[in-house]
Amino acid sequence: MTAHRIRLTTRRGALLALASLGALSLAACTTGGDAEFEESGGNEAGDGGSDSDSGDQEQPAASDGGGEEGSAGGADDAQAASSVDPADAIATLEYPIASDEAEGTMTVGLHHLRRRGETLELLLTFTPEFTEPGAFTLFDLHGDNHSVVAPALVDRANLTRYDILNTSKSYDSPAMWNSTQNVIELSSGDTQAYWANFAAPIDDITAIDVVMGAGPSFEDVQIEAEEG
Numbered sequence: 001m002t003a004h005r006i007r008l009t010t011r012r013g014a015l016l017a018l019a020s021l022g023a024l025s026l027a028a029c030t031t032g033g034d035a036e037f038e039e040s041g042g043n044e045a046g047d048g049g050s051d052s053d054s055g056d057q058e059q060p061a062a063s064d065g066g067g068e069e070g071s072a073g074g075a076d077d078a079q080a081a082s083s084v085d086p087a088d089a090i091a092t093l094e095y096p097i098a099s100d101e102a103e104g105t106m107t108v109g110l111h112h113l114r115r116r117g118e119t120l121e122l123l124l125t126f127t128p129e130f131t132e133p134g135a136f137t138l139f140d141l142h143g144d145n146h147s148v149v150a151p152a153l154v155d156r157a158n159l160t161r162y163d164i165l166n167t168s169k170s171y172d173s174p175a176m177w178n179s180t181q182n183v184i185e186l187s188s189g190d191t192q193a194y195w196a197n198f199a200a201p202i203d204d205i206t207a208i209d210v211v212m213g214a215g216p217s218f219e220d221v222q223i224e225a226e227e228g
Contacts, residue, residue: 086127089110092108094106094107097142099142104128107129108126113210114223114224118199120197120200121195124196125191126191137183138194151164153211154208158205162208164176164177164178164198178197181194206223208220
């Protein structure tokens with residue numbers, strides 16, 4: 001297991017069709033400087049991934065709570081983009097669009113962080129506002145960097161970080177347990193629903209921070225009980 005040094009910054013501001021995936025915890029201890037973590041059993045959130053991976057594993061539809069969002073395009077993409085009302089968010093944050101292709105702001109809505117067996121399901125909405133004509137994907141609007149789109153969960157009290165579950169290094173491969181980031185094109189004011197799945201925390205906690213790569217964090221997000 002490779003240890004990665006990650007500096008946590010405090011900044012204010014979606015299933016399971018794969019085999020059970022063991023998540024390695026990110027244990028860390030402080031030595032007066034940065035916290036040192038071991039990466040969890042998801043993707044490495046800072047590597048940006050690869051767009052060339054193509055897996056044969058079947059993923060559930062985004063409307064089921066996660067996986068790829070209609071990566072074949074067409075009607076599935078339109079449905080996935082509009083399936084969640086951003087007005088229903090329980091919290092929102094905003095940050096500048098991190099791309100040279102458009103100038104404006106991105107509003108992220110937090111809808112739920114819910115336990116599903118041994119995983120947590122995160123549901124967000126992304127709504128860009130920009131002045132340029134045309135439409136762009138989340139990938140485009142984050143400087144062509146998937147790792148900036150992908151959120152992570154950070155348990156600051158136990159110095160543990162959880163990245164999106166993944167069995168490959170690609171942010172959009174069928175092995176990635178999150179919504180697509182480079183298929184659905186958004187015009188200014190459009191909304192894309194975004195699911196991501198993480199290993200359930202190894203520590204007995206009821207809240208955790210949702211860290212956005214391009215903006216501030218949702219802090220102390222309550223972990224909802226599993227439905228049913």
